[in-house]
Amino acid sequence: MSTGFIENTAGRGAAVYAQKRAARGRPVRGHNPSSRRPGGVAYAVLTGVFVVSVFPLYASAMYGSSTTQENAQAVGTLPTWFPTLTLLDNFGEVLSASQFNFWMAFANSVLVAVSVSASTVFFSTLAGFSFAKLSFRGRQALYLTVIATLAIPAQIGTIPMFVMMNNFGWIDSLLALTIPVLVGAFGVFWMTQYLQSALPFELVEAARVDGASMFRTFWSIAMPAARPAAATLALFTFVGSWNSFFWPSVVMRSQLTMPLVIPQLRGAFTTDTGLVMSGVFLVAAPLLIVFIFAGKQLVSGVMAGAVKG
Amino acid sequence: MASNSAAPRISRRVGWGRRLSRWDIKISPYLYISPFFILFAIFGAFPLLFNVVVALHNWHRRAGMGDFVGLDNFTWVLRQPLFWRSLENTFSIFLWGGIPQLVLALLIAAVLDQNLRARTFWRMSVLVPFVVMPVATAMIFGQVFGQFGLLVPNLQDMGLLTHVSSPFFQERLLSHIAIGSMVVFRWTGYNALILLAAMQAVPRELYEASTIDGASRARQFFSVTIPSIRPTMIFVILTMTIGGLQIFDEARMFDGGGTGGGNGGADNQWTTMVLYLYNLAFGDWQDRLGQAAAVGWIFALIIAVFSLVNFLLTRSISSSKTKTTRASKTQRNAVIGRARSAAAESERKAREAGVATILGRPTTSAAGRAADADESKEGVHR
Numbered sequence: 001m002s003t004g005f006i007e008n009t010a011g012r013g014a015a016v017y018a019q020k021r022a023a024r025g026r027p028v029r030g031h032n033p034s035s036r037r038p039g040g041v042a043y044a045v046l047t048g049v050f051v052v053s054v055f056p057l058y059a060s061a062m063y064g065s066s067t068t069q070e071n072a073q074a075v076g077t078l079p080t081w082f083p084t085l086t087l088l089d090n091f092g093e094v095l096s097a098s099q100f101n102f103w104m105a106f107a108n109s110v111l112v113a114v115s116v117s118a119s120t121v122f123f124s125t126l127a128g129f130s131f132a133k134l135s136f137r138g139r140q141a142l143y144l145t146v147i148a149t150l151a152i153p154a155q156i157g158t159i160p161m162f163v164m165m166n167n168f169g170w171i172d173s174l175l176a177l178t179i180p181v182l183v184g185a186f187g188v189f190w191m192t193q194y195l196q197s198a199l200p201f202e203l204v205e206a207a208r209v210d211g212a213s214m215f216r217t218f219w220s221i222a223m224p225a226a227r228p229a230a231a232t233l234a235l236f237t238f239v240g241s242w243n244s245f246f247w248p249s250v251v252m253r254s255q256l257t258m259p260l261v262i263p264q265l266r267g268a269f270t271t272d273t274g275l276v277m278s279g280v281f282l283v284a285a286p287l288l289i290v291f292i293f294a295g296k297q298l299v300s301g302v303m304a305g306a307v308k309g
Numbered sequence: 310m311a312s313n314s315a316a317p318r319i320s321r322r323v324g325w326g327r328r329l330s331r332w333d334i335k336i337s338p339y340l341y342i343s344p345f346f347i348l349f350a351i352f353g354a355f356p357l358l359f360n361v362v363v364a365l366h367n368w369h370r371r372a373g374m375g376d377f378v379g380l381d382n383f384t385w386v387l388r389q390p391l392f393w394r395s396l397e398n399t400f401s402i403f404l405w406g407g408i409p410q411l412v413l414a415l416l417i418a419a420v421l422d423q424n425l426r427a428r429t430f431w432r433m434s435v436l437v438p439f440v441v442m443p444v445a446t447a448m449i450f451g452q453v454f455g456q457f458g459l460l461v462p463n464l465q466d467m468g469l470l471t472h473v474s475s476p477f478f479q480e481r482l483l484s485h486i487a488i489g490s491m492v493v494f495r496w497t498g499y500n501a502l503i504l505l506a507a508m509q510a511v512p513r514e515l516y517e518a519s520t521i522d523g524a525s526r527a528r529q530f531f532s533v534t535i536p537s538i539r540p541t542m543i544f545v546i547l548t549m550t551i552g553g554l555q556i557f558d559e560a561r562m563f564d565g566g567g568t569g570g571g572n573g574g575a576d577n578q579w580t581t582m583v584l585y586l587y588n589l590a591f592g593d594w595q596d597r598l599g600q601a602a603a604v605g606w607i608f609a610l611i612i613a614v615f616s617l618v619n620f621l622l623t624r625s626i627s628s629s630k631t632k633t634t635r636a637s638k639t640q641r642n643a644v645i646g647r648a649r650s651a652a653a654e655s656e657r658k659a660r661e662a663g664v665a666t667i668l669g670r671p672t673t674s675a676a677g678r679a680a681d682a683d684e685s686k687e688g689v690h691r
Contacts, residue, residue: 038423045420046431053437053498056449059459063452076462123344130341142342149349151616155555155583156609157356159363159590159602163373164356180352183345213330214337243442245558246583250591259558262444266565277452284445291440295433302436302499303506 057284064090064278071273079274090278099268102282105256112177112257113241117234123183125230128191129222133204134214143192149185158250165251172253181241187233194229195222232301235294242287258283360602368598370591375599382603392604394577395585396611398485402560402581403553405489406496410549411542413497418504419530432505435498446491447562454478454487478564481578488579491559496552500545507541508534514645521648543623550619554612557583582608 059078063071065087066079073079095102130136131143161180170176199222207217223230245259252260261283269275291298364382367375386392417435425431438446453459454477461477464470472479477487515533524532535542560581561571572588573580580588586608590601 038420038425042420042423042425045417046425046434049417049498050431050434052494053434056438056446056453056494057441059453060445060449072457075457076459076466078459126341127345130338134338134341136335136338139338142346146345149353151551152353152357153551153555153609153612155557155586156605157353157360158586159368159598159605160356160359161352162370162590163359163363163368163598164352166370166373180348183348185345185349188342188345214333218341239440243440245442245444245561246587249561250587259442259444262442262448262562263565263571265448273452276448280445280448284442287440287442288437291433291437295436295440296429298440299429299432299436299502302502 057281057288060277060281060284061087063273064275064281066274068272068274086274087278087281090275091282093275094265094279094282097268100256100261100264102261105258105261106286108174108255109242109258112174113238115178116181116241117237119182120184120187120237121230121234124187124191124233125195125223125226126218127183127188128193128195128226129199129218131188131192132195133199133201133222146185146188150189155246158247162250171251172255173251174255176251177241177248177257187237190233191226191229195226198229199225232297232304235290235298236301238290239287239298258286360605363599363602364606366599368602369596370598371596378599382599383607386600386603386607391577391580391585395573395580395582398481398573398577398579399554399556399582401482401485402488402492402556402579403550405485406492406556407489407549407553409489410493410497410500411546413493414500414504414545415535417497417501418508419534421501421505422508422534432502435501437498438495439499441495443491443495443558444562446494447559448565450487450491450494450559451563451565478574479578481576484563484574484579488556488559488563491563492553492556496549500549503545504538504541507538511537518645518648543620546623547616547620550616551612554615555583556581557587560584561587582611 061083062078062080065082065084066074067086070079070086127146131139131146165171165176168175170179203221203225204217207221212220243259248257248260249263256264262280265276265279269279363374365379366377369375421428421431421435454475455461456475458475461470461472461475465472470476477483511534515537516529519529519533560573560579561584563579564571564574571584572592573584582604586601586604589595589597589604
């Protein structure tokens with residue numbers, strides 16, 4: 001097979017690769033688009049995407065690494081290209097600001113995000129187990145109802161929800177951020193889809209025959225089988241809860257979560273770009289750390305959702 | 310069920326344990342799905358209905374329910390120029406954020422759909438913006454688009470901008486582009502991964518067949534890849550529509566929010582629908598929950614209609630080609646089979662003509678391929 005043909009069909013990279021193999025006296029494999037080795041253009045594009053992806057956070061760290069004067073002098077450019085120790089000074093000032101309590105906001109965010117993720121995973125798996133593996137009257141109709149509720153835009157209910165929170169006395173309380181979102185339609189849908197294929201009926205039946213109660217079957221059979229999808233769901237719920245801004249800014253007053261710190265920054269530091277931007281970086285950084293460890297799973301979660309969704 | 314058939318033979322007395330376990334079987338399925346439905350009833354369905362009540366009354370944050378005013382809130386809202394302005398802004402920002410996003414996501418997905426080195430790294434890198442808090446993005450983009458940011462002074466030096474301060478906070482269109490760019494930043498990689506997953510599910514034989522037909526890579530992309538991933542594209546466009554019309558975070562924090570800002574600009578250049586609703590209900594000098602609830606209803610209607618139109622539009626565009634996707638397996642086999650027999654046929658002819666002995670085998674099969682290309686092309690692209 002000539003390398004010219006390979007270049008036409010499998011791409012330039014494959015042709016170069018085939019040439020190398022041929023030079024070493026190895027057999028040249030047939031072409032297959034899925035094993036196409038792309039040329040430099042692909043990597044150039046992806047490098048560009050990478051730079052754009054990390055640029056905003058990088059920029060906020062660079063602004064944060066600079067003093068008031070340095071930032072004022074930087075017109076049309078970043079004040080510095082490498083982080084400096086000023087960043088730590090600015091962090092210190094943000095963390096000890098009197099206008100807002102950063103650590104309190106951090107603790108609130110962690111508390112809300114962790115409890116919402118945990119309960120979403122538990123109740124979604126429970127409902128998913130029921131929809132996917134148990135038979136009961138009205139199952140199909142109820143499941144369709146779950147899917148239909150996915151289409152309702154959440155922000156439509158803002159005003160009545162605010163009135164309700166007011167009546168419950170939950171304004172400025174973390175309950176308002178937690179209770180309404182303990183389990184959502186997406187989670188139920190996600191876990192049902194997963195358990196339908198991942199949990200064999202035989203396993204459920206075997207557990208029943210062995211005399212396990214329904215809940216025992218769920219806990220010992222369905223829960224372990226659901227673990228990969230549950231981890232992904234937890235991750236997405238965590239990210240969503242951590243980043244959510246609209247609803248918290250409706251119901252919270254003095255109690256802050258991480259996103260609510262951001263509007264406070266301008267109030268506290270007005271035009272001091274270095275302080276404001278180091279605050280922005282501090283608020284956004286925790287999820288970046290999560291991403292470094294769990295990014296791979298997020299990627300496969302997004303891609304798995306696409307196939308099923 | 311089991312006890313029914315057993316009843317005539319054994320005594321009807323059922324042990325307490327067995328009765329319990331029968332209840333367990335009957336009740337548990339409902340018990341397990343009940344948390345979702347209870348929560349949805351209280352915090353999903355009820356607010357939707359309650360929204361009608363609020364929209365028909367004067368309603369204030371502290372005083373609560375006031376007089377019944379009928380449809381006055383709706384007519385009031387529809388008479389507000391700001392309502393219409395925010396509707397325009399929302400759609401404009403949606404388009405500026407949506408169209409580039411879709412094009413870029415397709416491009417990036419196509420690039421990722423190759424046998425890359427360090428594949429996981431590239432996939433992760435496109436997803437980074439998804440975990441960056443939108444309000445943080447808005448603050449940083451606000452800085453970049455600001456008067457002394459990375460963009461404006463350089464554009465002024467090039468003579469492209471003549472404004473004294475940053476036009477991205479003055480000109481309506483430019484502010485929409487700036488906010489649209491934040492939407493693009495956040496969602497492009499996410500959608501690229503969804504499209505990538507769909508692209509990887511396209512049967513590789515389709516590419517092989519079209520390669521044999523002599524299709525270029527660009528032609529393959531438009532005639533094989535895009536038609537094959539149409540269902541996923543519809544999904545992406547629909548979620549993009551519902552999410553994109555509800556944009557709030559970026560618009561609110563674009564000019565820093567907090568201190569008196571966050572209303573969408575001095576002339577409401579970039580006030581979106583949800584931001585309008587928010588300001589109507591919770592803004593500093595306003596306390597119009599009834600009117601805001603009316604906005605909520607109108608907005609829900611607009612989203613529903615727009616999504617439906619969008620759906621029908623995308624589906625009708627795709628339906629002419631969907632047949633290819635549906636019949637792909639049989640059609641694919643037919644095409645491959647026809648191509649093979651045609652290749653064998655032309656090879657036989659060529660050998661008879663003595664071409665094979667002169668040009669050698671690879672050229673012969675290439676000639677065969679060219680010969681049946683016209684024939685089978687019809688099948689693939691129909």
